[in-house]
Amino acid sequence: MSVLGVPILEGLYPSTMDLYPLEAKEFNRIHPFYENLRQKRFTTTKCKKCGSEPFPPRVVCPKCNSDDLEWVDLPTEGKVLRFTEEVAGVPLGFESPLIHALVDLGGGRKLISRVVNCKEGELKEGAAVKLAVFDIPPMIIEKKGVMAEAERVFFAFEPVKK
Amino acid sequence: MPDRKVCIIGGGMSKWGVREASIVDMTQEAAKDCFDDVPALKRADVDGLLFASSYCGRRSFQVNAAPVMAERIGLKPTSICTRVDTLCAGGSSGIILATGLIRSGMADIVMIAGGEKLYTPQRWETYYSELASIDHDWDGAQGIGLPPPFFSMTAQEHMKRYGTTKEQLSAVSVKNRRNGATNPKGHFQKAVTMEEVMAARPIAPPLGLFDCTPVTDGCAAVLLTHEDKAKELSDRPLVYIRGTAQATLHSMSMNWPGEHLADWLHLRTAAKKVYERARVGPGDIDVAQTHDCFTISEIIEMEDLGFCKKGEGGHFVESGQSDFGGEVPVNTDGGLLSCGHPFGATGIRQAREMLHQLQGRAIKQVEGAKIGLTHNLSGLNVEHTILIYGREP
Numbered sequence: 001m002s003v004l005g006v007p008i009l010e011g012l013y014p015s016t017m018d019l020y021p022l023e024a025k026e027f028n029r030i031h032p033f034y035e036n037l038r039q040k041r042f043t044t045t046k047c048k049k050c051g052s053e054p055f056p057p058r059v060v061c062p063k064c065n066s067d068d069l070e071w072v073d074l075p076t077e078g079k080v081l082r083f084t085e086e087v088a089g090v091p092l093g094f095e096s097p098l099i100h101a102l103v104d105l106g107g108g109r110k111l112i113s114r115v116v117n118c119k120e121g122e123l124k125e126g127a128a129v130k131l132a133v134f135d136i137p138p139m140i141i142e143k144k145g146v147m148a149e150a151e152r153v154f155f156a157f158e159p160v161k162k
Numbered sequence: 163m164p165d166r167k168v169c170i171i172g173g174g175m176s177k178w179g180v181r182e183a184s185i186v187d188m189t190q191e192a193a194k195d196c197f198d199d200v201p202a203l204k205r206a207d208v209d210g211l212l213f214a215s216s217y218c219g220r221r222s223f224q225v226n227a228a229p230v231m232a233e234r235i236g237l238k239p240t241s242i243c244t245r246v247d248t249l250c251a252g253g254s255s256g257i258i259l260a261t262g263l264i265r266s267g268m269a270d271i272v273m274i275a276g277g278e279k280l281y282t283p284q285r286w287e288t289y290y291s292e293l294a295s296i297d298h299d300w301d302g303a304q305g306i307g308l309p310p311p312f313f314s315m316t317a318q319e320h321m322k323r324y325g326t327t328k329e330q331l332s333a334v335s336v337k338n339r340r341n342g343a344t345n346p347k348g349h350f351q352k353a354v355t356m357e358e359v360m361a362a363r364p365i366a367p368p369l370g371l372f373d374c375t376p377v378t379d380g381c382a383a384v385l386l387t388h389e390d391k392a393k394e395l396s397d398r399p400l401v402y403i404r405g406t407a408q409a410t411l412h413s414m415s416m417n418w419p420g421e422h423l424a425d426w427l428h429l430r431t432a433a434k435k436v437y438e439r440a441r442v443g444p445g446d447i448d449v450a451q452t453h454d455c456f457t458i459s460e461i462i463e464m465e466d467l468g469f470c471k472k473g474e475g476g477h478f479v480e481s482g483q484s485d486f487g488g489e490v491p492v493n494t495d496g497g498l499l500s501c502g503h504p505f506g507a508t509g510i511r512q513a514r515e516m517l518h519q520l521q522g523r524a525i526k527q528v529e530g531a532k533i534g535l536t537h538n539l540s541g542l543n544v545e546h547t548i549l550i551y552g553r554e555p
Contacts, residue, residue: 016220017290019290019293019302019303020299020303021298021299021303055414055416056297056300056414056416082318082319082423083315084310084314084315084318084366086310086314086365087364088363088364088365089308089310090305091289091290091292091293091305091307091308092286092290093290093293093305094305098305098311100304100305100306100311100312100315102315102423110415110418111414111416112301112304112312112315113304114304114305114306154303
């Protein structure tokens with residue numbers, strides 16, 4: 001694999017151009033999120049001291065400052081409140097139509113997610129969607145001069161087929 | 163510790179647009195224009211530089227850009243020389259910080275410069291880099307770094323909840339492109355008709371081409387100092403920074419602070435604070451530059467800045483209340499929709515236009531303007547920044 005104009009980068013992994021998180025445990029302390037995701041679980045951290053469950057997951061509770069946290073499950077089904085279908089100008093790394101929805105997971109939790117496995121014109125407001133987990137390109141970690149691939153998954157939501 | 167009154171005394175801009183120039187070139191152009199605006203000031207008298215740029219690190223491969231810019235401009239700052247990054251609000255953040263430094267006596271004359279070189283040799287990188295502009299690991303990885311989809315959902319929310327129409331969205335674009343048509347520094351010098359805006363190529367419906375700010379290269383610069391020095395350097399009317407506020411309540415879409423996407427609690431939070439600090443209310447504002455990154459943004463800003471009631475922003479714009487002769491003329495130099503939006507430079511461009519308005523020398527002048535407001539929305543609508551300027555401290 002060559003990099004045009006920058007031949008010195010041939011065969012190297014420019015992680016600062018990686019649109020996905022550096023999920024491997026060597027590079028972050030919330031890697032259980034991604035390991036749970038691989039089991040089709042959508043999780044976050046709960047503070048054992050004050051009970052708060054912020055998302056995204058943390059390493060320190062932003063409410064009470066405790067670092068005694070545990071992993072808990074979030075809902076994996078939700079309802080589409082608003083959505084948008086981008087046909088033109090889709091950024092590199094995503095396919096047209098690029099569909100995004102404001103998804104209500106209940107309990108006051110709403111997030112904006114990509115909607116996959118969905119054709120243009122298929123989605124409706126109020127539709128049920130569920131967590132979709134898929135493989136993304138592995139990240140590369142150099143250990144003692146050897147390049148190792150670390151498998152990765154990421155998530156979006158998809159329509160619940162009736 | 164002193165408590166000095168702080169004035170803006172000069173402003174400059176490079177030409178904005180798709181530029182055959184680097185960020186270093188355009189910063190020099192903006193600084194030159196700014197020094198030309200205050201002929202009595204020598205470069206050696208400037209003891210501070212704040213450089214506002216978000217993308218110099220990524221698109222120009224230059225972090226720690228402030229010393230580079232100081233050297234190219236010919237400044238030798240001794241009080242402060244640093245870079246500021248608040249994406250779309252970076253310039254305004256620089257002005258807020260400089261105000262504090264000058265007010266407290268930690269600096270005397272500070273240049274706030276900033277801008278972006280957004281166009282890369284290959285166009286994919288220009289757009290791909292946008293994925294860095296929001297909460298990268300969560301929202302960015304969902305592909306919402308390019309903002310039209312987010313603001314499309316915001317517009318749909320406002321339309322369904324309050325009956326706002328596509329014509330009302332378009333009216334923002336028609337007004338701002340008309341205001342910008344006589345601004346030689348902006349990206350566009352061409353007015354557009356309601357028919358053209360309504361029929362434009364869809365980007366993320368209901369938003370079309372003219373509902374969105376373009377991708378623009380450009381830099382801008384302003385100079386701030388304390389009242390006594392301002393009097394010494396210029397015979398023009400003094401323009402004071404009366405109050406500032408910057409509110410952020412979340413960074414990731416799961417934690418959106420409002421009741422719904424068209425409810426901007428963080429903007430109202432910043433507005434409440436800035437009006438208190440400036441000792442004025444929304445009815446006292448004679449002229450405003452608000453962050454029209456999308457037409458829907460300006461409509462919601464009219465509401466949450468308190469210029470009209472919630473839900474009436476569409477009607478407010480359509481009925482001419484934000485135009486010359488209305489309640490409060492907004493984006494008198496063309497705003498983001500006509501000037502473009504090289505992120506770090508936008509708040510500085512707004513400050514320069516406000517300086518011109520309050521000194522009575524704007525290209526499109528609001529007669530007798532005494533109090534002005536500038537506003538930025540930044541990131542994926544995660545922060546709101548407001549400054550109020552006045553002819554009186």
